[in-house]
Amino acid sequence: MKKKNRLNIFSVFAVIVAIGLVTFVFNAKAALTSDRKPYEYDFKESASVYNSFTGAKELEITFDKNIADGDLTTQYAGKIDVFQLVDGAPQSLPIIRTAVASGNKLTITFKNLEYVDYSKGMQFKVVISRGALYFDQLTDYEFPFEFHDLLPGFKSVFATPGKTELINTNIFKNNAPRDVILYLPKLHINKIETIHRRNGVTEEETNNPALTNIDVLTDPAATRLKVKFDGSSQHDRDLDRRTDLQGFSMGQAGIDAMICTDSKEGKVCNSAGREFALSAFDQFGRKLTERSFKVKVKPTAEGSTPSKNEFTMNDYIKTPDKAFGQQKTLYDVMSDAKLSKSVFEQLPVSEYNKIGVIYSLGDTISVYNEEQLIMALEHPGFKTIKIEGSMDLNGLPNDTLTIDRSITLEGKGQVANTFIGNVVLGKGQDIEVRLRNMKIDGNLTVDVGDNGTAILEDTTVTGTTTITSGGSNSIYLYGFTSPYGLALENRNPVRIVNSDTVKKLDVQLSGTGEVTLEGEYREVTLFQGAHLNFKGTTKIGVLKTAPGVAATDIIFTGSGGSVEINETGKELPSSAPGEMEVVELLYPSALISNASDWSTLGVQLYFDTLMDSATVSSITNWQLVGNEFASEINVRIDTIGNLFIEGLPLEEATKNIVIEGSVANKTYRITMPITVEN
Structure with a gap:
């Protein structure tokens, strides 16, 4: 129409x-009555970097009225914080870099994001404590978000x-x-x-x-x-x-x-x-x-x-x-x-x-300060932490860094990589901890559990080194220096393996648990109730008791070994005729290759850092006696020391294998960490 x-x-x-x-519905009250916040906020891209990618976010808050201009980071420390909600409970995280105000805007930038364990919870919130910004700020201001909101x-x-x-x-x-x-x-x-x-x-x-x-x-x-x-x-x-x-x-x-x-x-x-x-x-x-x-x-x-x-x-x-x-x-x-x-x-x-x-950022992370170190240690996904410089531990409780999970801490050298303060490895639970290329300007306590392992490689301790637990899996020492020696205060058996024939340590046995010493030691002092177990590889310069300790107050077990000077007044155990001694060793580092190259090219073995390295290198009858991989594997070592492994899984993994070889009256059993990479 x-x-x-x-x-x-x-x-x-x-x-x-x-x-x-x-x-x-024609209703004069159709609009909801909302409890409007006196601000609005958004996350915006910035020049900040996460995992080498630029574009990490900053939080921009626009208030209804102006706030004090300037950098509020230090002034408001403790009043502006970030919390991760873990099972509903807030846990504070040190990830605020700056908080800068201009007019009615507050811009918060972030740091340490690579070290956040977001598997514990993706829900986060920034909290500005009541009264921090205005005299009439009667409540905390909360700004919820999810962790990925901060990332590129x-x-x-x-x-x-x-x-x-x-x-x-x-x-x-x-x-x-x-x-x-x-x-x-x-x-x-x-x-x-x-x-x-x-x-x-x-x-x-x-x-x-x-x-x-x-x-x-x-x-x-x-x-x-x-x-x-x-x-x-x-x-x-x-x-x-x-x-x-x-x-x-x-x-x-x-x-x-x-x-x-x-x-x-x-x-x-x-x-x-x-x-x-x-x-x-x-x-x-x-x-x-x-x-x-x-x-x-x-x-x-x-x-x-x-x-x-x-x-x-x-x-x-x-x-x-x-x-x-x-x-x-x-x-x-x-x-x-x-x-x-x-x-x-x-x-x-x-x-x-x-x-x-x-x-995932992988299982290896580098840290550059104490905050990052603590966060990395609390992140179970990181298996190796690379220390990029010295760390002052004196701001921690008791000026002590406590490492209570299995981890490898690796420095670049003792001069550049120093822990200033005390270090405790473990709290008595079974863990495996490795320190490599580190210096501890303080005291070291090793308490890795009765079945735990500690590996101290090219590491120096300027204070005392005390061992309270370690078990038969051993405390391994490679190029380890401690001017005050080792103080054994264990109640249960501990095995110490010192592979350094130059740095011969002093040892004091003051615990009541059995102590097996393998390798060379300058001087060993036995206190009341000490129990020293000898192996064929035990070599001691001077063996003595502490003042007031009689020969009847100490225990010797085992067989073999050698002592240049015995001042204890107690007869040393001797080797039984024809007895085969088992020497357990740990290969000092993981051997890495992909599954294909493991079977075709192999990986060169170096035994020079192991105890009795010349003897170990001469063994040709190696056999596989232990395998943590789910699949069956075949192992062989050729005449020039290349290790070949067939049957490894294709996916990335790190597991231990154990090989065993014999010479004369000794059997050497070596645990080797094997890494299969993609």
């Missing part, structure tokens, strides 16, 4: 966003040119694409619907104000919506979530949504394109997303009667893919073309970095 000379028939409704049918996002990691080698060395070396977790953000704004009438709602041809209704349907997490119209602050809106629809609603008068021009067909009207900018916030004040749109209408020719579809528009954005708000792997996105198309079409390019990226 046609009507002529009626300009108002071009009145058009234009509608933005709507996810389904909405029932409008998808664009910074996988969609920035020049990152190929970094991705290979820092991500794919330790992770397959199936292991890289992507946190796809919720889109929050699900639909926009606009209704626009150019001449109001009357049928008269007048200059009535244009009327526009805008509905924005959102995820339930969005409780507040800020709207800016065409850059004019006088038309800004700050809306609360409504109860009569799943989101927000507003009206605007005077929008010129159409431009009409004359044509051969008559007057033709098209969208004028006035822009709205939307910012959605959650109940905590966090900015969830931003979207911009222009009110639009369908063009109509003069004389036509518009249908509802010509003044109601709801095709501004697509219905969000169900994948948003879920975790996917990089493999999922790579293998599913439909998924990747939906994600990267529906998510604005400006928000690609809102895709969180989480992956």
Whole structure:
């Protein structure tokens, strides 16, 4: 049907966003009453680095009123903190680098993110203690987030040119694409619907104000919506979530949504394109997303009667893919073309970095200060910690660093890598600890459990070295120096193996547990109740008792060995004829190769750091007697000392094997850490 000379028939409704049918309830109290925070916050990309990738986030908080300008990092220490929620309980983490205020903005930058054990919980929060910013700040200000919010996002990691080698060395070396977790953000704004009438709602041809209704349907997490119209602050809106629809609603008068021009067909009207900018916030004040749109209408020719579809528009954005708000792997996105198309079409390019990226950093980490060292020790995923410089331990409780889990600490040399303070290895539980190329400017206590192991390689202790437990798995010493010697205070059996024939240690046995000494020692002093067990490899310069200790107060067991000077007054045990002695040794470092090269190329063995190295090197009848790998393996050592292993698993792993060989009346049993790398 046609009507002529009626300009108002071009009145058009234009509608933005709507996810389904909405029932409008005309209620003056349709908007929820929200407890608005006196601030809003967002995480923004910065020049900070995580795992060598730039783009780690900083937290920007915008308050309703100004705060004191300047660097608040030191002034507010203890008042601005970060907590990780572990089983619902907050645990403080030293990851705030700076907190700088300017006007009404506070920017917080972060540090030490590589050392955070996010497996304990992904939920975090920044807390500003009550009264820290204003005299009338009556409560703590809390800013919740997830750990991946602080890290470089998808664009910074996988969609920035020049990152190929970094991705290979820092991500794919330790992770397959199936292991890289992507946190796809919720889109929050699900639909926009606009209704626009150019001449109001009357049928008269007048200059009535244009009327526009805008509905924005959102995820339930969005409780507040800020709207800016065409850059004019006088038309800004700050809306609360409504109860009569799943989101927000507003009206605007005077929008010129159409431009009409004359044509051969008559007057033709098209969208004028006035822009709205939307910012959605959650109940905590966090900015969830931003979207911009222009009110639009369908063009109509003069004389036509518009249908509802010509003044109601709801095709501004697509219905969000169900994948948003879920975790996917990089493999999922790579293998599913439909998924990747939906994600990267529906998510604005400006928000690609809102895709969180989480992956393993591997089992080896470098630390440069005491904070990082403590965090790395508390992270069970790290098996080797490389010490990059000296560490002052005097700020720790009792000026002591306690290492209570299996770990290797590796320095670059004793001069550059010094622990200033005391070190305790273990709390009596069974662990395996290795110190390599370190200096301890203080005292060392070894308490690694009755079945534990401590390996001290090229390590110096300037104070006392006390051993309270170690078990038959031994305390191994390679190039170990301690001017005050070793003090054995064990109650249960301990075995000490000193492989250094130059640095001959002094030993004091004051515990009641059996002590087996293998290797060479300068002087051994026995206190009341001491129990010394001899092996064929035991070599002692001077053996004596402490003042007041009689020969009947000490115990000798075992057989073999040699003592140059025996001042104890007690007869030494002798070797039984034909007795075969078993000497247990630990290879000083892990042997590393991939499964293929292990079977074809082998790995060269070096026995020169082991006790009786010349004898061990001459053995040719080695046999496999222990295997921690799940698969059956075959082991052989060729005539030039290359170790070949067949049957190793393809996946990356580090396990021990034990080989055994005999010569004369001794059997040498060597435990070797074997690493299979990808």
